[in-house]
Every structure is written in structure tokens, then in C-alpha cells.
Amino acid sequence: MLKIAIVGVGTVGQAVADLLEENRKVITARAGKEIRIVKGVVRNLARSRSVNFPLTDDWRSVVADPDVDVVVELMGGVEEAKEVVEAALKNRKPVVSANKALLAYYRYELEVLAGEIPFAYEASVAGGIPIIRALRDGLSANHIESIRGIVNGTCNYMLTKMIDEKAPFDQVLKEAQALGYAEADPTFDVGGFDAAHKILILGSLAYGIDAKPEDILIEGIGHLSEDDIAFAKEFGYTIKSLAIAKNIDGQVSLRVHPAMIPKKHMIAKVDGVMNGISVVGDKVGETFYYGAGAGGDATASSVIADIVAIARGECMPMLGFKHAMEGGLKLAAKTDIESKYYIRVLVEDIAGVLAQISAILAQHRISIETVLQRKKRVKKELANLLLSTHEASEVDLIEALEEIGQLEFVKSSPVMIRIES
Amino acid sequence: MLKIAIVGVGTVGQAVADLLEENRKVITARAGKEIRIVKGVVRNLARSRSVNFPLTDDWRSVVADPDVDVVVELMGGVEEAKEVVEAALKNRKPVVSANKALLAYYRYELEVLAGEIPFAYEASVAGGIPIIRALRDGLSANHIESIRGIVNGTCNYMLTKMIDEKAPFDQVLKEAQALGYAEADPTFDVGGFDAAHKILILGSLAYGIDAKPEDILIEGIGHLSEDDIAFAKEFGYTIKSLAIAKNIDGQVSLRVHPAMIPKKHMIAKVDGVMNGISVVGDKVGETFYYGAGAGGDATASSVIADIVAIARGECMPMLGFKHAMEGGLKLAAKTDIESKYYIRVLVEDIAGVLAQISAILAQHRISIETVLQRKKRVKKELANLLLSTHEASEVDLIEALEEIGQLEFVKSSPVMIRIES
Numbered sequence A, B: 001m002l003k004i005a006i007v008g009v010g011t012v013g014q015a016v017a018d019l020l021e022e023n024r025k026v027i028t029a030r031a032g033k034e035i036r037i038v039k040g041v042v043r044n045l046a047r048s049r050s051v052n053f054p055l056t057d058d059w060r061s062v063v064a065d066p067d068v069d070v071v072v073e074l075m076g077g078v079e080e081a082k083e084v085v086e087a088a089l090k091n092r093k094p095v096v097s098a099n100k101a102l103l104a105y106y107r108y109e110l111e112v113l114a115g116e117i118p119f120a121y122e123a124s125v126a127g128g129i130p131i132i133r134a135l136r137d138g139l140s141a142n143h144i145e146s147i148r149g150i151v152n153g154t155c156n157y158m159l160t161k162m163i164d165e166k167a168p169f170d171q172v173l174k175e176a177q178a179l180g181y182a183e184a185d186p187t188f189d190v191g192g193f194d195a196a197h198k199i200l201i202l203g204s205l206a207y208g209i210d211a212k213p214e215d216i217l218i219e220g221i222g223h224l225s226e227d228d229i230a231f232a233k234e235f236g237y238t239i240k241s242l243a244i245a246k247n248i249d250g251q252v253s254l255r256v257h258p259a260m261i262p263k264k265h266m267i268a269k270v271d272g273v274m275n276g277i278s279v280v281g282d283k284v285g286e287t288f289y290y291g292a293g294a295g296g297d298a299t300a301s302s303v304i305a306d307i308v309a310i311a312r313g314e315c316m317p318m319l320g321f322k323h324a325m326e327g328g329l330k331l332a333a334k335t336d337i338e339s340k341y342y343i344r345v346l347v348e349d350i351a352g353v354l355a356q357i358s359a360i361l362a363q364h365r366i367s368i369e370t371v372l373q374r375k376k377r378v379k380k381e382l383a384n385l386l387l388s389t390h391e392a393s394e395v396d397l398i399e400a401l402e403e404i405g406q407l408e409f410v411k412s413s414p415v416m417i418r419i420e421s
Helices: A011-022 A024-031 A059-063 A079-090 A100-114 A131-138 A153-164 A169-178 A193-207 A226-234 A296-312 A353-363 A394-405 B011-022 B024-031 B059-063 B079-090 B100-114 B131-138 B153-165 B169-178 B193-207 B226-234 B296-312 B353-363 B394-405
Strands: A002-007 A035-041 A070-073 A095-097 A144-150 A237-248 A251-262 A274-281 A285-292 A338-348 A368-375 A382-389 A415-419 B002-007 B035-041 B070-073 B095-097 B144-150 B237-248 B251-262 B274-281 B285-292 B338-348 B368-375 B382-389 B415-419
Touching: A002 A011, A002 A059, A002 A296, A011 A024, A011 A035, A011 A296, A024 A035, A024 A296, A035 A059, A035 A296, A059 A079, A070 A079, A070 A296, A079 A095, A079 A100, A095 A100, A095 A296, A100 A193, A131 A144, A131 A193, A131 A274, A131 A285, A131 B131, A131 B296, A144 A193, A153 A169, A153 A226, A153 A237, A153 A274, A193 A237, A193 A251, A226 A237, A226 A338, A226 A368, A226 A382, A285 A296, A296 B131, A338 A353, A338 A394, A353 A368, A353 A382, A353 A394, B002 B011, B002 B059, B002 B296, B011 B024, B011 B035, B011 B296, B024 B035, B024 B296, B035 B059, B035 B296, B059 B079, B070 B079, B070 B296, B079 B095, B079 B100, B095 B100, B095 B296, B100 B193, B131 B144, B131 B193, B131 B274, B131 B285, B144 B193, B153 B169, B153 B226, B153 B237, B153 B274, B193 B237, B193 B251, B226 B237, B226 B338, B226 B368, B226 B382, B285 B296, B338 B353, B338 B394, B353 B368, B353 B382, B353 B394
Parallel strands: A002 A035, A002 A070, A070 A095, A251 A415, B002 B035, B002 B070, B070 B095, B251 B415
Antiparallel strands: A144 A237, A144 A274, A237 A251, A274 A285, A285 B285, A338 A382, A338 A415, A368 A382, B144 B237, B144 B274, B237 B251, B274 B285, B338 B382, B338 B415, B368 B382
């Protein structure tokens, strides 16, 4: 029997307990032994819970308990979770965690501490999709060329709604909040921070890159308008919030931002709250993984998969590398991006506007691919100028947009969306 | 260092050697040790090969060689491959195999023989897609409700062509043969046998079902016509050759056949030679996996992933179950299927035809959902009557089609395609 303690009995913790009970027979057959929850740790013992294992509010006693084989950390947060996990590892207990924030900040410290002790975290990225295993094990023979993931269901639900129903951001956000898909303070999701945590984890598995959220480019979806969506539709794109990791000539770009992507891509077909991740390996080519990225049951599915692996005697390296690669890869600078760009500029509808804007772009070595002009319905004298460019340097583009923003006939800061081809 | 022997240095064996050389640094960093090919076994030593390891035509000496740590079986075929693998396991050497036919027939015998010795076979199903790991490890907490896979690139390439270009089967087959996507004798692929081997393997991982190819329903794609494709298009379906494993009330249905599937499904979006597999778990919901199903590099990617896992010290159960499930699942009879059906009947274009056919269907408890009639361009007096039914029992359907086929105005045996909803 494998005896586990669950630290944090919230939605996911409860789902793990229920799943273990409900699918007990098949899990036991696959694990080779029974998995039993012997202790749960909660903050508030007074709150009533329908669990059939003893509860305590003292995690220190639990991680030191010789009767606990595995510590399952589902409490969330960063610093206290780190203490819990560190204490468990120091007591040589394998750890299972769904805590992406903890891993985004401390995965390399924890890897060192864990050593040969299993530390599994399948649930931390893309919920029920076994993407950690795919990258760590399934594609281990490949140099990873790129990862492009839709790993935040809130953003994807909102963008799908904005595109399908031509609804504005604010209205869709209210609907998402009403349905429980978005938090009261939605910043963590719609600001791209949740996805950033996840791409840092995948970036370690693919490239061995040690970086923290503040080191990478993170852009939310709050600035997207219906004109952007109309432009995307007209030119065969859809707009998705992507978490991206790419090897560009030995520099690794890690970033989260909205992007226009061709509709025919598998990843463009991921709609609603679902998650999808495209991984391109130099030998295997494109592989793609799809499924539920959140929710108690899907997350519990991955948490228990990790527990089963530990029961079977798993011995995989936590971050995919058994030892560092000689001449390893470096993180690229945040603005070190070459891309095609879509630009939206709100202008007075007068002659000569396009000439001046394209002149500034040309001065910065940026050439235009397509142009579309949309009159504003509310203010007749204003128009949105929508452009797409050929491949350009982001540093050049930012400078050009800066200049364009200062033109007298430009009525608000230009908006830019990267085009992923 | 991990020393491997490759038994069978054909396209895949050569690709494995090349990949190991080309990606040596990253593979060593991930595996934790160098992986070196110390011996290759070939049938014909006279044929020149560009490999930098010694070759022999005597596999018996290689599987017994104390200097060989892992035996990689890439020779194909069944009986001799079984001898090789058995000899390796008896010498307590881990085995990596890409041999789906071997596994389709002997996986349970080999599992017993392997015991705790690793036996890995990621490359045997869907080439570069890590579907074995997904099922064996990533979804281990779930009862698998269904697997629906496009696992034969030849069939999928041909069907995509037939649909996109309205080209007939024979013409597309010739093109596929010219491009090397189909063999001179295409029966193994277009007859569904290749896919059957693969679904037997996945059926073991999902359900622990011991069955052989002759135990399951296998239908090819040779009988599909452009009228079937036109009907599919009109009603929002596409036609794919699917390998299916489904748990229906504790009976497991394993089968390969063409099916109409709604265009919005992820699996409907898998085109050309690509593979895609949808797996529905009771807790995780639908997950979906996509990538290259064949080709030297994609297959080598999975073969080496298995070798890396062994180098790291993998200890997963070969077929996903550490011990049998009490009250385990049983294989359903071949005809024990409930489905919606599409039916095509070539009839004389006279009054009363539909009335008689629908009367026969009704007698067999089959109700019609939609009807479409298409005149034959060549013979004006003939028409194809195209029907779809509500859910019905396959036994009933087969009896009804038998009767319909005997009607005087019916000019050829009715054709049936199952509709997967």
C-alpha cells in the first residue's frame, strides 16, 4: 500500500480523494498496490468536509510522519508551499504537486533538493493533458524547435466568445466571471501570468532554461478589439493567447502574448476552455496535445497519474535532464523577437495618413504586407488603419510604433499583435 | 554508457543510428549517460551500409553478448522477431521494439517473460506520437471510455485525397503507391490490418484485453465511393478509417472500420498522412494526440525515447497493469455493436423503392434519419439511395441489408458505413 497525505483539501484535493475512491479498482490494478489517503492538511479545521480520512491543520507533523509515503501538495501559493515541499523532500518523501507558481519560481532549487527522490507535477501545466510526460519522456530524442500552447482556459474561452459572437472584451469577461471561468480579479489569467508560469515549466523540460516570470515577455489580451478580430478573419487567421518557447539559433525565447495564427493550424482549432499544445521536434516534426486544462476532475486525473507512477517505482529526472548540456542554451532578451506583425492605428480620416505611416515603417526596415481601413462607427471622422508587415525585428517595430504614436493625426497609441506563421 | 544492439538495420534502424549521432549531446544530457550502438544485426552482410558500428548476421550471438545492455528489435515480421526478443529477455536484457505485429500476437506472453525487465514499444503505434506513455502513464487514473484513432497514414492520405479532390479509390491508390505512401500490395494498410494491430496494443493498455487480430472486426476502405463522400459532406461528416476501442457496459469493442464522424471533432481534422488519436477518460474527458505516424525519423524518435527511458532507469509495467483487475473486462463479439448507420443501395429508379426498403428496415427495428437520392451519371435508369439511420443493433442491420440485397430492383449488395457521433 502507498500511503499519501494531501496538503490542501480544496477543489482539487477533494477531487483527488473522490477519484481515488471511485476508480479504486482500476487504479490499484495499474499501480500494483492500493493508494490510500492517510492524512489531509487544511487551514481551517472547523469547516466541515465530506472526506473519509483524518484532517489536521499542522502540515509539519504530516511531512515528518513515518506513516506517510508521499506528500501531495495542493495548497497553492508559493512560499509556504515551498516550505512544505522542502520539508517533505528532506524527509525523503516523494512529492506530487499541481503548483505551477511554486515551480515557476523554485523548480531548479527543488530539483537539486529532490535528487533521486521523485518530484512529479503533471497537473501543473494543462490540467489533464499529459504534456509533462510527452516532453520529458516521449520526445526526449529531439531538439525541441518550438512549443506553442493554449494553456489558459479563461483566455481561450474569452477569445473564442469574442470571435464567434463579436462580443467586446468587457462583456465577455463578465460572462466568464458569471460562469466561474474567470476570477473576480481576472488579472492572473487575462494578464498572461498563469500561462507564463506554465511556459517556464515547459521551457525547462525542453531546453533546460532557468528563468523566472519577471525574465520573460508577458502580454495579456485586454487590448484586443473587434477590428483586430475582423482583420484576422479576413486574412485567414484566428487570435489566440499563446505561451511560446522557441529555439532561435541557440537562444531560447520564452513568452506569452496574443498572436494571429493561420486557421489551418491544429492549435487554431482549440476552442472554448480547452487547452492545446503544439510541440515541434527536429526529428518527430509537429506533435499536438489537446484536452481539459482545468477543473477538479481533469487536474485530479494528472495528480493521480503521478501518484500511480510513484507507486510503480518511477525514476524519471524531475526536469527532464539528468545532467546539464555542455554549451547549453541561453534565454533570449525579451525584445529579441523576429516576427510578422499586425498593427492597428486609430487615425483621422484624412489624405496622406497611410503615406506618412508607411514612410516611418520603411525607415525602420519594416515592409507592409496588407492594409485594411475600417471607419469607426461611432466617430465618423476617425478610422482604424489595420496593417500587417513582413518579418521584422521587434526592436525596430517598437521604435516605429513610438514614432507613429506621436503623429498629429494618430489618435491613440498603436496596437500590435504578433503573427505566428 | 548504455550499449545497445540494433537487430534489423533497415530504414528505421538506419534512422535510429543517424538520430543518435546527430542529437548525441541532448540525448546524453537527458538520458544521463551516453547511448552507443555496439552491434547491428542484418540479414545480408554483403549489402553495403553507411554505419559506424560492427555488423553481423548472427542475432543469437548478439542477444547473448554480455557487452550488449539493450536489444532494439527493428527487424519486423513475427516469429523470428519473437525468438530474438525472447532470447534477449531470457538473458535479462531490456528490449525496445517497434514491431506492432509481434505485439498484436504475443504481447501477453512477452509481458510474462519480461516480468520486471523493461520492454518498451512506443514506436509500434502512431510513430512519433507518445500515445503509449499517454495511455499507460498519463491517463492511468481513468476508466477509458473510448479510443478512436487514425493510426494508418496510408488510409488517411487516401481518404483525404478522395474527399478533397473527388478522386476515386483506384486512382488515389496509384498516386499513393507512386509517392511511397502505399505498398505494391496495399492490403495490409487499406484492408485495416495494420490499424488492427495497433488498436489491439492500445486496447491492452486501456482495458487489459487479450485478443488477436482474428478476434476483432476489421474492415478496409476499398468499398467507399464518391457518393458516400458526397453524403458525408452534405450532412456535416467526414469519412475516416478509425481504429476503435470502446467500453460498452463492461464489454470492450475493438474494431477497425471506416466511419462517418462529425466535422467538428478534433479527429476529423487529421488530414493526409498524419495520425491522430482521441482518448476519452471518465475523469479527464477527451484528450487528443496528433503527429507523424510513420517515417524513419518519427519512428526513430519514439525508439530512442524508449532507450532514454531505459537509460534513466524506467520501471513501468509493459502493458500498463501491474496486476489484473478483479472482475476484468471481456471482449465484445464482433457484431455486438450499436451504432447509427449510413447505407448506400444501388436501385432501379422506379416508384415504390424507398417504401419497400424502409419497410424492411422497420421490420428490423431500424428507423431512418435522412434520405438522399443520387442518379448515376453513367446509367440513367439507376440511382443510389443514400440513407442514414438512428441508433440500431448491427445484427439487425446486417439482417435487414441481407433482405434488401435480395430485392429485385436492388442492383448490387448494399454498402454500410458506421456513423460515430
